[in-house]
Amino acid sequence: xxxxxxxxxxxxxxxxxxxxxxxxxxxxxxxxxxxxxxxxxxxxxxxxxxxxxxxxxxxxxxxxxxxxxxxxxxxxxxxxxxxxxxxxxxxxxxxxxxxxxxxxxxxxxxxxxxxxxxxxxxxxxxxxxxxxxxxxxxxxxxxxxxxxxxxxxxxxxxxxxxxxxxxxxxxxxxxxxxxxxxxxxxxxxxxxxxxxxxxxxxxxxxxxxxxxxxxxxxxxxxxxxxxxxxxxxxxxxxxxxxxxxxxxxxxxxxxxxxxxxxxxxxxxxxxxxxxxxxxxxxxxxxxxxxxxxxxxxxxxxxxxxxxxxxxxxxxxxxxxxxxxxxxxxxxxxxxxxxxxxxxxxxxxxxxxxxxxxxxxxxxxxxxxxxxxxxxxxxxxxxxxxxxx
Numbered sequence: 001x002x003x004x005x006x007x008x009x010x011x012x013x014x015x016x017x018x019x020x021x022x023x024x025x026x027x028x029x030x031x032x033x034x035x036x037x038x039x040x041x042x043x044x045x046x047x048x049x050x051x052x053x054x055x056x057x058x059x060x061x062x063x064x065x066x067x068x069x070x071x072x073x074x075x076x077x078x079x080x081x082x083x084x085x086x087x088x089x090x091x092x093x094x095x096x097x098x099x100x101x102x103x104x105x106x107x108x109x110x111x112x113x114x115x116x117x118x119x120x121x122x123x124x125x126x127x128x129x130x131x132x133x134x135x136x137x138x139x140x141x142x143x144x145x146x147x148x149x150x151x152x153x154x155x156x157x158x159x160x161x162x163x164x165x166x167x168x169x170x171x172x173x174x175x176x177x178x179x180x181x182x183x184x185x186x187x188x189x190x191x192x193x194x195x196x197x198x199x200x201x202x203x204x205x206x207x208x209x210x211x212x213x214x215x216x217x218x219x220x221x222x223x224x225x226x227x228x229x230x231x232x233x234x235x236x237x238x239x240x241x242x243x244x245x246x247x248x249x250x251x252x253x254x255x256x257x258x259x260x261x262x263x264x265x266x267x268x269x270x271x272x273x274x275x276x277x278x279x280x281x282x283x284x285x286x287x288x289x290x291x292x293x294x295x296x297x298x299x300x301x302x303x304x305x306x307x308x309x310x311x312x313x314x315x316x317x318x319x320x321x322x323x324x325x326x327x328x329x330x331x332x333x334x335x336x337x338x339x340x341x342x343x344x345x346x347x348x349x350x351x352x353x354x355x356x357x358x359x360x361x362x363x364x365x366x367x368x369x370x371x372x373x374x375x376x377x378x379x380x381x382x383x384x385x386x387x388x
Contacts (some may be wrong), residue, residue, distance in 0.1 A: 003294060004037030007082050008114070008380075011075065011090040014046045015057055017274055019216050020297035021119045024160065025091045028372060030054060031185060033225035035373045038380075041086075043078055045071065045095070050210035050336070056207050056241045068098075073100040080164075087380055088114040093125060093147055100244050101221055114154045115384040120294035121315045122167050124148070128220065128292075148172060155383050158376075160295035163316030163385040180379070184295050185372035188364045191304040195281050200308055200357035201350040205285050209347050212217045212307075214276045214282030214298050217248030222289035222312065224250075224257055224335060229339035231261040243268040243283065245276045281305040285346050285353065291333050293317045300367055303360035304328065310342045327359045 002174040012025050019332055032038045058069045058078060079088070079102055090099035096116040103111050116260065126144055151157055151172045157179045159165040165181045168174070203209045211230065215221040220282035223244060228243045244254070244267065251269065258264040273279055280286060286302040288311040295317040303311055307376040309328030312335075322328040329346065 001384060003380065004379065005084055006380070006384065007039045007041055007084060007086040008032060009079065009082060009086055009088045010040060010042045011095040012042070012044055012089070013041065013092060013095060014054055015044050015048050015052050016046075020184075021092055023297050024119065025117075026054065026187045026237075027369065028376070029186070031369045031373045032376060035370075036377055037237055039084065040264050043075060045098075055069075071101055072098060072105075073097065076105055079103060079106060079112070081113070081155070085384055086112045087383065088112050088301045089117065090114075090118050091117045093122070093143075094209070097143070097150045100153050103147075106152055107136075111317060114156070114378065116151060116154045116157045117382065118151075118157055118159045118164060118294070121164055122171050123293045124292035124315060137354045143204070154178075155386075156180070161293075161317040161320055163217050163320065164294055167316065171196055178377075180373060182375040182379075183367050184297055184298045184300060184362055185369040186297075186304055186367040188368055190306050191277065191301070192306075192361060192364070195277065195305045195362055197358070199354065200284075200306065201354035202283070203347070205239075208241055209237055209286055210241045210243060210283045211287055211343065212243045212245070212280040213243070213287050213289065214245035214273075215248075215255055215279055215288075215303075217244075217246050217250040219250060220291055220292045220293075221250075222314075223254055225334050225336055225339065226287055226289040227261060227263065228268070228336045229255065229289075229343060230267075231263050232336070232340040233343050233347075234263055234266065237347060240347075241266050241268065243279060245270055245272070245279050246285060247265070247272040265277070277305060280307065283307060285310065285343070287339070287343065288312060288318060289339070290314045290318075298301075300364065304362040304364040306357045308346050309355035309360065310339060310346060312339075321363070323363065327363045328356055351376055 010029055033040050042057050044057050044059055045061050047059045060074050088099055088103055090096045127191050157168055159181050162181045165179055168179050233240055258267045286309045288299050288308040292314050297319050312333045314333050315328040329342040
């Protein structure tokens, strides 16, 4: 099948480079366009903060805000405009619900095959959304039922981790033929050309080892646990430094916690960086402290530059990326003692740091864009053939 005649109708909350899901969407969509020739129709809930040079974005929400009903009918109208073969390709749970609803409202002959992209552990995500506000608690059961209906009505659900795939199957009751895993892509060749392998057996400054992480500063990311562990690391390595790249709703409280722990002067909070790789590559080791994930792009980027890693074994993703501990240390979520111990271990064990760094760079190659595109190509082709 000539996929250059196919329109991929993408629906996402925002195309801004805000976090891992948005980064993954941009990489996947651009890869499918450049490698397979797919035409892209990108529909965003929100107006991008800056002009988007990669996509021609149609915004579903008015600047002053729009009701869900208006977004629904605007999306429905956009779907009716598409001519020729097409695949509906929403990204993340709210877009998945909205897109399936709009598609199902069309006459049968106008509906298009639908691939949902689920980017986070669905049980944890729904629970977090329900607890986010009073309205979240009120609407939580409704959102859960809408998600269940949407996922069951879609032709296929793509998850970004096998753990996430198992969670979706448990949630929906769908058979494995309708749910699969396609890992997020990583521009590993470009990253490793930009950052050649370096000797990780030696600390850049033995008197002031640098730990790094990059994340949206939210409760999900467990950065408070990281700060508590770092305060204990300082008892052994008094000159140690911690760099947390990112921004978000918890930033002020995290800075307050660092001050309470007496480590604020040893912490760097450079804020959001559109290109954080140089800031994390300088570190001696990387720490991921998340309470839950889908498949953390931050961890993929860390192994891409060859950083030794300490990561929580949260649902879902880190254990798959790190091959159950072969490529980095895994610890329980919110275990300050374990995090402290593993950080101190890696700072002390130069051979282990070097080994993990080499394994990390090699493991990163398994997440290439080519593998991602080939997997989507097979799925898109199959669904279009079945639709005919």
